[in-house]
Amino acid sequence: MEIKIEDLLRKIAELEHQLSKALARIEELEKENKKLKAENAMLKARLGMNSSNSSFPPSSDKFGKKKDKNRSLRKKSGKASGGQIGHKGSTLEKVDNPDFVIELPNEICPHCAANLKDVKVEEVKTRQVFDIPEIKINVTEYQAHLKTCPHCNKKSISEFPENVTHNAQYGANIKGLILNLNVYHCLPYKRLTELLIDVFNLKISEGTIYNTLKTAHTKLEKVENFFKEQLAKSEVAHADETGTKVNGFRRWIHSFSNDKLTVLTSHKNRGKKAIVEAGILPNFHGILSHDCWYAYDCFNVTHALCNAHLLRELNFLEENTELKFPTKVKDILITLKDMIDSGVEIDEKTELDFYLKYMFAVEQGYLEERIHYPLDNTQVGKGKKKRSKAFNLLKRLSRHADVLTFFLERDSSLFTNNDAEREIRNVKIKSKVQGAFRSDLGSEIYCRVRGYIATMKKNGQNQYEALKSIFELCDIMLPVIS
Template sequence: MSGLEELSREELIALTRALMAENAALRERVAKLERLVSRISGNSGMPPSVDDLPGRKQPKERKADGPGRRRQGKQPGAQGKALAWSDEVADGDIVEHYPQGPCGCGADLGQAADLGVTARHQQIEIPLVVARRFEHHLHTMACRCGAVHTAPRPPGVPAAPVSLGVSLRAWCVYLLVVHAIPVHRVAELVASLTGAEPSPGFVYSLIGRAAAAVACANVRIRMLLTLAYVVCCDETPIRVEPKKAKKYLLVACDQLLTWYMLGGRDLETFKRFVLADLTGVVVHDRYQNYDATDLGERDHQLCAAHLLRDLEDCAETYPDAHWPRQLQMALRGLIHAANLARARGEGAIAAGTQAMFARMFRGGVAVGLSQVKRLPGPAKTVTQPVGRVLLEVLRDRADDVLRFAYDLRIPPTNNQAERDLRPAKTQQKISGRLRSEKATEQRYAVRGYLSTALKHGLDVMTVLRDALLGHLWMPPDPATA
């Protein structure tokens, strides 16, 4: 730097201090950027899709048989499925095959003696699907008394001279809602498979019709969730027109029920969500609105999957510390013990196992708090060291973290809610956005109804077709489910 030799001692000291301050600011900025780049699905709440972004550290490869890693294919102990032979085959579906052509001696095999069936093979197949056109004639009859009677239209036949049948309509809604296929592609797919040619506008209108058909069932689903013992909740961003506005899709669910709501991530949306009416335990990811006092008091279960990812972040930040791994070991041990107890039909984890892992958990929290000190100052202006806020949550809300270990009816994670939100993420990747808020609400009203039916072991197409015909299936009371 030219001119330094002309500076006085005081000026050199001032310059040095300025450079040191700038260097410190740059180091802090680089550290923040490195931390942002290090965020992946394994140590944060980010989705796995970010792991492939440029500059991201790739997750550690885990062996297929390692702890916490399921191997591909059939799982140990899972019920196997195979194609079984059936003796109930209609005579018209039995196809006889005979040797044809000449024999080596020159004789025609068509004249040979039949020695019987020597091999049988069954194949499950569907016939070529072709849409058929049915014409309904409504006759008018005159009684001897002079009264005139006209036959009513069959169920599912609208007043229009030409229309698509209810099965074709159910197909369209199924492809739109369950498989997130865009409107124009649904029209093309139905035309290719059946020969019917629904217009894209007609296909799009079916979402609203289906939503209206299942509206009463969704009211009942929401009511049953408010009475459920445990409810898993989650939310995910979703882009909706106009101008690709960012909204949030919220879900409340359990193993038998699914209910969606479109809104924001603000407290007003959460007040309109089921939370204000719930009476059971809420399983969630620690987002602050789940704990808002305006929503009333209730028991909570903090998602252990999110906690384990946050602890992985701590383990990477403090590689020489033992407390992050100890806390992970304690949580995983309790989750495994709870799963084993449920599988055996037991009502609780063994007392010794429960006490051992609980003691390991509380000890890890105490050690972590002693090593990661809180920085003084207001929370809005002071950023605490990595893991400090998490450790305080584990200390102050230990009951909400370990509630699943003392009540096996409570799941340790909100994975059920994340599974029920996965179709929305798939749809976003396929289409990028939805046309309007109204259409989005209608889409997920149908999706919630079909998800609930599927959880009850029902055939989705049958339930959807019946709903369009006016024969709405309603989820039963919890006592009879």
């Protein structure tokens, strides 16, 4: 059988066409495979997120054994658990002058039934029971005297105290208790009314509770402004924000604090607008510790980034990628903190060496990231191309001075922003126990009263006495500002 050249050429052309289609299909499958691998890695990494390598709270951790249970930055102290030698205990001790004494006479011998009534007492053994007396509401009546002057024949009446404005009203003790139970202990209105009935036999409506909170909010306005002025003058402050719900809509609670003062504000905006309207940071020029939220970069402050956030992200990359820089950066930061905590003297040469090591580790990280996560030029559409978690973290770590502020200022308390996070943690507790806020004013009332309570507790004041002072004739209690 004779094979013509034309047939062979046609057959070759057909095979070449099929081959090109197969190669195109292979290339398409390789791209799809690469995409699926990346997606699979991302999902596996997301499943591996927990409180030690992300911003998830510890309560979100799944049950079961973790890969490494020793992820905490806290070091073992070497001390035995429990109270230490020299620790002042709080054991219940008997008092010298009890309020009541009940004698238990021994008049008959339990052994032979003899009469012991006239026998001399050799020793008195005592035991004391501490208890709350029966709670009873006291009602104080103010009687204003109305008289007619015999000279001018005009009537006059003595004045009631300024805080006695109604025919029947609740006093400062009850109002202070309402604030304490609702704002600090997160008791919802309904449960609060039930408690007051059960314990005090006092029936108070939910409307009265709301009016009490609203009055406190008004009276604490000047106090909050005073706290803001003092915070603006401080050398170091902490800031953070968290989201909450108000009547189904998103609202943001902003925290500004130092070791003596706390101010919480509520706003519909998370960014610069809310921070400016709070009225603290525009006048603050010290060291501000925060978690790298971009809005804080708009202000003239020295930035101290929260290393706890950075370490969690470094943990995530260390556990879920093959990158080497996370371990290097972690070691540098933790070594620095240990040196400062232990009081090791750091000279200029040592400081410069650590600074250069840190910069080199970050630069090496960029090179690693480019190899492991090359830019995908196949992405279509406008805007910036999506970058990896490693790149975004390196971008924050590149703010060398801001990350190492705790080291440069020799103040290891700036290593984290935990002070600010403690202030807003109660917002989440409130949301879980009481539910969301019903109105914007409700969130503002909570923030102002909660900030006042936190400030008084930081200064060693009794929060109940402080809350009572809001409704008394005397001035509202304030912390002593040195």
